[in-house]
Each structure stands twice: as structure tokens, then as C-alpha cells.
Amino acid sequence: MRGSPASDGSVWARLPHELGDVVRPRIPEIARACVDGIAAEIPEYSRSFGEDPGRAVAIELTRRGIERDIDRVGTPAMWQADRLAEFRAHGREAFHNGLSREAVQAAVRVSSRVTWRWIADIAREAGLSGDVLYGAAEGMFADVETSMAAVAEGYSAAEAAMSGTGERHRRLLRALIDGRTPAEVDGLVAASGLALPPRVAAVAFRALPGAPEFPPGLLPEHVPADPSGDPSAALTPAPDTDLTGLAKLPAGWTAAVGPLVPLSSAPESFRVARRALDLSARGLLDAPGPVVWCRDHVTTLLLLADEFLVTQLAATTLEPLAGLTGRRREQLAETLLALVQTRGSAPELGRLLDLHPQTIRARLKKLAELFGEKLDDPAERLRLELALLAERALPNGD
Template sequence: MPESRDQVRRRITGDDALLVEHLMDVILAEIPGYQVLDAVQLAEVRAQIRWNVSRVLELWATGTSLTEADANRFRGVGAVRARDGRPLSVILRSYRVAASAFMGYVADRFGEVLTARDMADLTRVWLAADDKLSDALHDGYQAAENSISTDRDRAIGRLVSDLVLGRHAHEGAFVARLRELDVPLPQRFTVVVLQSAAAVDAVLPAVAEPVMHAVIDGTGVVVTGQADLKALHRRGARCCVLADIGANETPRWYRLARACLDRAPADRLVLDRGDAEVLALLAGRADADPERAASTVLAGIASQEHLTETLDALFVAGNAEEVAVRLGVHPQTVRYRLRRITAMTGRDPRRPWDLFVLQCARLATR
């Protein structure tokens, strides 16, 4: 008397350890990503294989279909895999590899007691189950991934707020939170403070990874490894760029940047640390430093006597022709020197605010 499907099912599941290890070996051989899983994760994979085999054989023997409870189980599996960081494509491939290996195993060991119809139905049941469970797995994975992304975005936003508002007990606490969020920000970084919160998305292409951003009291703040000043100019967003600063310095610089954006003329679109330092001097802040303001604004021209004397003459002369008369040089020479000053300081002496900042920096240490 031929064996019933239920009898075959019991024979297969009665010695499922052999089948589970066979499918596990095939998956490990076919999918390198599974070879790096730890012992706990491999035990979870074995348990899932055992459940799949048992459930598919049950459906095949009883002529039933997967339930919503089965789908919910796989939504949960998908969510767990997303939090593990295991790629969805790799997980789905493991089910396809297991399906082929399972059908081969059954055909080799039970081919004599199963009819062609039995094998065809078993294949159909596995594929139908795989299709439904894959959809559920995908849904759970995507939902969890979206949740993780949202949670991470919120955590990064809080980190940026705490950074600029000085809520860290010490720099090590900030570094520890960066590590937890997997943000490889260098020890010295750049903060871009934007006058408009709406401009954050517009300036992101002008900054380098890694990047964090947040909106604080209507102001956009972007923290990055470095920013492209020319690209920021092209983006047209009014901002203050604070380059080469550390976590402990950030609150001070942030306050100065906000003051710069409120008080500096709008004709200077992209402000920087030099503008902030000069503003600190003018406001009489206790932490203002004349030497630091001068070195920040004047950059490389402080040691170029011909450039500094040209700048000093411009403060009282007003235009290139008058400067040329005072210095006894050709007006074209003066224009060339002014272009050099602009290139080296990022400030155009022909613009009132830039000229004012340059003059303040020159006067700061006299």
C-alpha cells in the first residue's frame, strides 16, 4: 500500500536535523554573506529552515494554504533582519537556494514513494508559500528600515542641536554619540549656519560626507567634514561657514554665526569665521581676541608687505588711482594687488562690508 502524503511528511520531519543541516550547508556554500554570521544568528537560520520545511509539508499534506498569522510571522522576521543589517536581497536569495535544495533532497530520498503529481504539488506549494512569505518579509523589512531611518534622523537632529547649544558634558560624549550613530565626522569639522531653515536641502550638495543637519529655532544647521565655498555661493543660500572647529568650540561659534547673519549686510552672501571674529570684537565680547581676528581675516597676506601697504592705503584713498599715487606705482599694479588680496582672503575690498572687516582686522593688533 503506497504511503500517504502525511506519512511521508512525518518521515521527513521525523529526521529533520539531517535535512536542516543539508539546507544549511547549501546556503552557506552558495551565499558568502551567511558565512560571516555568528553562532546565535546561525541558530536562528536553522530554526527558520526547520519551520519552513515543517509548514510547507503540512500545507502539502493537508491541501491548505498559508494564513495571515504565517504572514505576520514573516513580517516580524523581516523587521528583525532589517535591524540586524542583513541585506534583503541576500535573505530572499537564501529562500530560493533552500527551495531548490529541498526539492532535490525529497526527490533523492522519497522519489520511489511519491508520484509525479505529489512532487509537482509539493513544488507548487513551496513556491506559493515562498511568494507570499517573501512579500511579507519584504513588508516587514521595509517598515523596520523606514522606522530605523526615521529614528536615526531624529537622533542625528538631536545630536546637532546638542552640539551647537553646548549640551555635551565633554567632547568625549559627543564622539561617543557619533560612534553610536556611525557618523565618521573628523575631530575638526565644519558647521554651516543658514539664515533660512528651508535652505538646508539646497546646500547639502555643496558639502562633503559625512553630513548631519537639523533646524534649530528656524535656523538651518549643517555639520560636515568640509564645505565647498564656491558651490555654496552658487546655491545662493545666505550662510555663515565655520571651518576647522571642534566640539567644545562649536557653541561659541554658533552664537557668533547667528549674530553675523542678523547684522552683516546681505551683499556678503557667504560669511565665515573672520566675519564672526570681527563682530565679536565690535560687540566687546569677553571671548573676543584681536590677534585671532587679525590672523583669521588676513590669512596669508599678513606677511606680504606690499599687499598690506596697498590695503592700508586703500582705507584712506578710496580707489585704485589714488592708492597708486600714494604708493608711487601704476594703477594696474594696485588692481593686481587687490585681486591677490581677494583671492587670498576671500574678501573683495571693493565691497563695503569686506573692506570694513579687512580694516578692522588690520587695526585690531595696532
Template sequence: MTTPSPSLPRDIATLLRPALSGLTATVTSEVRRGVPTFADEGYTGAVSDAAERAIRHFLDRIDDPSTETEPFVKYFHDLGVRDLHTERPIIEPLRAAYRLGARAAWRHAARLVHDSGVASSTLCQLGEAVFAYMDELSSLSFAGHTQSQVRHADSIERHRKELLAILVSAEHPVPATTIARLAQAARWQVPRRIAAIAIEPRSDTVAPPAHAFGNRVLADVNTASPFLLVGEDDLVVLNELTAAVPGTRAAIGPPVALRHAGESLRWARHTLRLVQCGILPNVEVTWFDRQLSTLWMLDDPMVVAEMVERALAPLNGINSRQRTKLSDTLLLALETGRDIGRMADVLGVHAQTVRYRLRQLDKLFGRQLAERETRFAIELALRAERTLRPVG
């Protein structure tokens, strides 16, 4: 801290020191009257103590510029960290108190100094020193407040990461008390059901910060596979995601109980991979529960490939373009019971073309199309093959 004013005579401190109690009372009264936060009777002692410390230190520095400042600095630095009674930050009321206190102290001191016949120039210097001193006190407390906020934010973020890791990776059920404790420390309201959102990492855009969605979302966005955990009722956050990072693709896993959050994340990531490789439509947001049949069908690619190979073996050897036409015709025939008119409308071809393709299929598959169980296997295989067909 700086000296109040190098040119202030030491006589000023000698003159004002006997008035210390009166100055303290004046400042305390003005602060409690003008700042509602400190009007409560419980603050009387704290406000009076701070005022007395500040005035005494101000006078000590006029009297002896080498006065030790470390304990004093710490005291006013810590005032900005928390409310002495409720542990809540009070930086704005505190700064208001400094301003009011400085004005009250200056008015009281100015009367005493003026009545003692001190020169007007010295009186002006004293005024400048008082308000410069007030700025120093305010800066000390604001520095304490800022550091406290940073530590508090870091602590919350650590608890959110710990909670996130537990929810998605726990192999065994985590006690509800543990979840509740971490959620409270992380400032996260525990939802009844939760859904994971897998986000496509983008090299050409900046990922949204973890705090971008507020306390309702747990986020890990700075990894190779970024994701969010969102309460089922808060999935509107997707609108904020797509607005914050246009063009980002995301997939939403199924809403589940908290203990199954890892499963929701697994399905969200699986769904996103299917979008990325062209099996599912290329849209910004893909919902797991709207792709259930596709996801079920592709849950085991090896089994699907074997089923397609066996059930659709008669189509082997046909060029890909012709195979696509015959496959689409056969699937539609199985779905409509060979309704020629409907098939022609859906396929956009003449009825004769439909009949021609059906004769080709009957020749290729023979009696297989007459057997119910075989028809079912062929239909599943056709649907799987269509699903695996890249989206155009």
C-alpha cells in the first residue's frame, strides 16, 4: 500500500488521533444507515471494527510511513471473500460502505482540522489522501472477492467433473447419498431421469465451454468424444447447443435412471457413429428413441451381415443397380402382399414393370417366398440391407 500522502504533516495524525472513537462512530453510523446489508444489529461490531482499523491505520501511516501493512492488508483482503456471518460474498455492499465511510470520515476530520487553523492546502491534501485510501481498501477487498470467486468456481468445476465421471463410469450402483453430496457441491439439481448427449468433435469450430449451459447440465466438452448429461426435462438445451455451435451434430441417448447414465452415453455415441458413417440421416440432432428399429437391427453387425448373406443369396451375382431395384421391389411385395397397384405407385413405375420384376424374383427365390418363416427372414435381411445402404 502507498503512504496516504508524502507531504501530509505528521501533526495531522497527532491532531486526529484523539478523535479516533468519534470518527469510528460517525463512519459506523453512516454505513449502517446507508447500506441496507449492514443495517442489521448483528453487523454493528463488524462495521465498527473495520472502521476503527481503517482509521487507525490511516493515521499510523501519516505518522510513520514504514508502519507494517501485512496484517492490515490481509484483513481487508479477506473482507471481500465472504460475509463474516453468512459466508456469502458481499463485495458490492462493501464497496458502497467504503464510499460512504470515506465521505463521513472526511467530513468529520475536515471540521476538526479546519477548526484547528490548518492551512487550506493541507486540508485539500488530506481530502485527496482519504479518498485515495478508500480506493485502496476497495481494491484490496475486490481482489479478495475475485480470488475467492475463482477458487469457488474451480471447486464447483472439480465436483462437477467428479460427479460426471461417477455417473457414466460406475460399474456398481453409487449410493444416493454420495450422488446427493456431490450434486450439492457441484450446484447441480438431481433429475429423476437423465439422458446423455454425444457431440461430434469439430476441428473447425470451438467447443462450447462447460458452463455454457448453466448448472442444469453436466458437460465434458474438451475431450475427443465430448458429451453432456442432461435431465430429461431439460433437453431443450439442444437448442442452445445448435445455436452456440452451428453445424454441430449430436445424438441423444435414451432417458434413463441415474444409475444407467453410462448406458445412455454408450447408445448416444453409437447413434452418432451411425450418423457419421452415413447409415442414419445427416441431421444436426438424432434421437435414439426415434431410430430404435435401425439400432436394434445393427446392434450386432456380424450377425446382420450373416443374415443378409444367407437370406439374400439368390441376389448374388446381379449388378448393384439391378439388385437395388429387385430388393426394393421384393421388400414392397412382402409389405403389401403383392398389391401391384400400390407397388407401382410407390416405386414410380408401370404395373407391367412390377409384374416383370416379381417374375424375376420368383425365379431367383423359388419356393422360399412361399414359406412364412423364410419370408420373415428375407424381409429382415432386406430391411437391414436398406439400412446399411449409404444415405444419399
């Protein structure tokens, strides 16, 4: 078999060190030529390899690969396992990027052909013998078969994960967030090969129209996930570690992480996460990045769990403020909230609101006229606090 010499490194080991010495300084040029050749000959690669940053990354990866191959010249070493692992990774990445198996294998052939032409020209310029050229050709073309086989293995593994294990994981995910019966879940657990944790957090995803596809590698393989499915979701027992990659979500994507709950409550965690996505889309939840953590917005999520009821609460409880003008109403509402939350004196509220105590006393007098004995009733004070917080959460009366 032609691939056997390359697999044990014997062909490259018989070549003189001089070949590696003359080729090594030219490797950056060879790498650029390989990437340009792939972009020119294979339409599926033209866009990503035709411009930065995709082209720069491809050149650097190609440079490292050629350098590692040339290091085998004159060295009786085995064909590196890590180099084969790289080709398998290329195959997996190609699948997840939507490239065809034929395209990624063609890229290996084009790169090998371009590299061989450069090596042959450099070797002739250096006056190396025809035997050296023949040996290099034999090693390179045998390596093509080995490399293409590794690429195919990686591509097939990614394909199988998507249609096999990956699909079983997604079925289990849907069963858990749908609240299926224990018997149904147990069967899917056995098929998935996953060990279910006692507690999980559900993740809900949303992509705007025109947003790019969900990037591969943002979630660990052990996390059951279907970001582009219906429902678009994931489940994790360790959100703080498993979800760090979501910080790199592309523009147009948002994720919301529900509370960490017992496994049986996964549907509730997912419901809360989807609610957080809805509120975030309306600008009612602030998040510093593309990920909304529900644990940071529990009060708002609770207040807005039923917007109709909370709007009714605000309308009826705060009715005494209805006849006031906008600015005057805002001032009294601000003071009222501070009062029901702290039960502080005028000086204490003045320090809290950065106002003169006399100003606070005037406002307290007006509030006493409007609300009377309600200000002394613990149950009424709670209603007032909830109504005022809800009003803040829905500033435009949404």
C-alpha cells in the first residue's frame, strides 16, 4: 500500500537533512501559496480563505503543518499522531462549517500538490539529486492518502455525532424540558449514554433573522444542546463553567440561563429562561453581553411573571397618585418607595435620596394626605412596594 511508507516515516527518514534545510526558510511562502491555491480551486473555501481573518488563520495553520512535515526529513520518527489528529479536527470543523466532505478532501490534495511543486523547485535550485526528488514525491503522495483518510474519519465522526449520539442527546433534552414521564426519560437516558445530574439549569436561545449559524465549539460536547432547534435549548449541571463559551455568541444571538433546579423542575427553569429572553428583547432586562443570567434578575422576573395582574396592582394601589403631574408624581413615587422600603425618618430618607430633610417632610405630608392609614399597614406597604417596583420595571406601561 502506498500509504505505508509515510505511516512509519521511513521514506522521509531516508531523505538527506539538506532537503529540510533548504525548504524550511521558504515555508511561509509555501503556506501562502497553498491557501491561495485552495481558495482559487475550491469554491466552498473561496470566501473564508479569500480575506482576513480567515486567510491569516488558514496560512498559520498550514505553515505549522508543513513545518511539522519537513521536520521528519532525515529523522527516523513515526508519523506524528498529533498531525493525524489535526487532520481529523479539520474534518470535524469542515462538517460543522457546512463544507462538503469532497471539498475538504480536495483541499488536502491541492495543498499537497502546491507544496510538492515548491519543494521540487527548491530542491532543483539547491542542486539536490533526482533520487531526493523521487523520495520526497513518494513520501508526500503517500501522506496525501494518510491525511485524506484522517480527514474523512473526522468528518464522519462529526456527521455521526449529529445524526446518532447528537440526535439522542437532543431527544433527551426535549424530553426533559417538556416534562415527559419518568419512563420516557429513563429510556432516552439509556440511549444517550449520559449520566443525569441531580440539578440542571436550562438555557434558551434566540437568533434574530439573518443571524449567522450557531458556531461550533461554544458548548462542551457533554452538554445536551440544540441551539438551532425548536425549542432552541440546552441543559447543564454547571452553568458557570459549561457556558463560558456563550460570551462569544455572534451578533444577533442571545441566550438566557434559567435557575439551577432539581432535574424534575427543568421545564420551569426553561420557562423562566424563555421569559427572560422575551423581556430582554423588549429592553426590560439589562445584560452586559449576549447572555442573560436569570439569577441576576429574579425580582424583575417575579414582578413581570404576569404583566396583566401587576399592571392592575399598580393601577389600583397607586391610584392616589393619578391626579398629579408627571414630575410631581415621579418625586412622590420615589419618596414613597424609599419610605415603604426603609420606614426611615425624614433625615434618613434625605440622606438616602440626597435631598434636604425639609423637602422630604413636605413630601411625606403630601403622601400622608394621599394614602392615609395605608402607610402604617404592613400589608398595604408591601402592595405599594410591589406596585412601585412594577411601575419601574414597566416604565412605558407596556
